[in-house]
Amino acid sequence: MPITVLFAAGDALWADYNAALGTAFSEAELNINLVQQADPGAVDYIIYSPGSTLTDFTPFTRCKAVLNLWAGVERITGNPTLTQPLCRMVDPAMTESMVEWVVAHTLRLHLGTDTHVLGQDGVWRQDPTRPTKIARERPVTILGFGELGQACGRALMALGFPVTGWSRRPTALTGARCLAGADSLDTALSGAEVLVLLLPLTPETENVVNERTLSLLAPGAFLINPGRGPLIDDAALLAALDAGQVAQATLDVFREEPLPADHPYWAHPRVTVTPHIAATTRPVTAARVVAENIRRGETGEPFLHLVDRQRGY
C-alpha cells in the first residue's frame, strides 16, 4: 500500500520537485504516491512551503508530519490548526550556498572591493584603496550559531577571521568563541567588526539589532543579514549608518519582500540590497532530506530537524 504524500508547496515548484522527489523516493526504496490534490483523511505526509494555499491542517487527521521545504518556519509555526509534527529543511546544498554568500560579502566589505567595482574610471588609486587589515585582525560575530551559523563560522575561521558565535542554547565549535543565552549577547557583540545575522525569527529575536546593540559594535562595523528582516530595527540601523557606527550593511531579507522601491535602503549609499537570494533550497538535495524523514516516519525513528513549537524553530 503506497504512502500518500501531498505536495502543498505551490505549483511553481511542482515540476522541479516532482522529478527530484521521484528519484529520492526510489533511491530510498519508498513506495510513494506523490499528489497535488488528495482526500485530507488519506494523506500520510505533507510537503509544504510558505507559498502554499494550504492554511487549515485540521482535516489531515492521519498526517504523520509536515515537511517544510525552507529553513525558515516562522510563517507556519504560529498556525493553531497545525498539530502535526513540523520539520524544517536543512539542505546541505543550501548550507553551502549560505556559506558562499556570507563569506563573499564578508570579504567584499573587509577588502572594500566595491571601490574598484564602482570606480573603473582610469584612475590608479593605490594607497587609499589598499586593504588595511588582514582577516585575523577583523573579528566577526555570528548571531545564530546552529547548522548554518557554524558552517559560516568554520569557513570564516579558515580564512583567519576570529569568530564569535552566539546562540540561545550552548554550542561548541573548535576555534570559535561560543557564547549562549541572553546574558552573553552584549559580550558577543562588543567590539565586533562584522556582524552576521543567522537567527531564526521568534518573538525573542525580533529587533535584536537595535540602537543599543548596534552601539556595542566596533565603530565602522559591517552588518550582513541573510537571516530574517525583522531581526533588525530598520530605523536604528539607518541612524547607525548615518552616524558611521555601521560603515556598510548588506541585507538579503526584509520586513516586507520584495523590498518596496521607495524604501530608504535602496537609495542609501552604504546599504547593499540583495533580493533574498543568499541561499535557496535545491530540489535534488532537499528531496533526499524529505525522503529520509518519510523513511524515519515509517520506521518510527525520530524525525530530522523537528521544530520545537515552544521556541519557534
Place this chain on the structure above:
Amino acid sequence: MPITVLFAAGDALWADYNAALGTAFSEAELNINLVQQADPGAVDYIIYSPGSTLTDFTPFTRCKAVLNLWAGVERITGNPTLTQPLCRMVDPAMTESMVEWVVAHTLRLHLGTDTHVLGQDGVWRQDPTRPTKIARERPVTILGFGELGQACGRALMALGFPVTGWSRRPTALTGARCLAGADSLDTALSGAEVLVLLLPLTPETENVVNERTLSLLAPGAFLINPGRGPLIDDAALLAALDAGQVAQATLDVFREEPLPADHPYWAHPRVTVTPHIAATTRPVTAARVVAENIRRGETGEPFLHLVDRQRGY
C-alpha cells in the same frame, strides 16, 4: 662588532621598516647597524625593493645576501652585477592577504555580486540574479602552485571549489589535482571555469594566457590575475572577452603600472581593474623574515626563499 645592513628599498618605506626591523633584529638578538647609506665594502646584507635606486651590486664585495622585500624578483634577477645570493620575500601576512583577495574575487565572480553592487535601483530582480551554481560545481585552476598558489587552493577547496594546481615542478596538496610541467598545461586549463594566475614572471611564463590557452577554458570562464601583468597576452584576452569565451576578468597587475587611463581594460564592461593591491608585504611580519635570513647567514645555515637564478624565481 655589529652587522651592517643597508636599507636600499626606497625612502618611502624607511619609516615603517626602520621600526619593524629594529624590533625584529632585537627579537632575534642580532646586533645590527641598519643604515640607508654605507661604504659598499662594509655592507654585510642589502635589503632591497624594486623601487630602489641601487642598480650596481659590484662594489658590495662583502655582502652575503640581497634580501628582497617583495615576492616578485623579475626586475632584479636579470641584473648582471648581482652575483650575491638573492632571497625573495615570503611574508605570511602577504600570503594571507593574497588568499583573501583571490577568494574574495573568486566568490564575487562566482556569485555575481556586482549585479547587486551596481544595481541598487529599487528593482527586486530575484530570479535572474540568484546564483545558479554552488562552489563544488565550479572548477578552479591555479597556474603557479607554490606557497601562494597552494594557500589559495586550500582556501578555495575549504569552500567546496574543485581545485587544479599547475606548476613547473611537481607539487602535492591534499584534495587538489596537482599537475606539473609544460605537457600538462592544457589538461590543467581544459574546462576550468575560474583561472587564477599566480606564476612568477619568467621567459617561459610570459603570455602563458593567450588565444590558444584561453580557448581551452570552459566557455564563459572567469580570469583572475594577481600574479604578473605579462603573463597575459592582452589582445588575446580582450578578444576572448568580446567573444564571451571569458565572461569576466579581474586584473590586479599589468604590463605597465599604473595602468594608463586610456587602456581598454579600464573601459571594458567585463574587466575589473584593481591597482596592484592584492597583496602587500607588511613591515612587521616581513621584518621577521629578514631577521631570520640574516641569522641564517651569520650561522651559515641555508637562506630561506633563495632565488634560483637559472629558473628566475
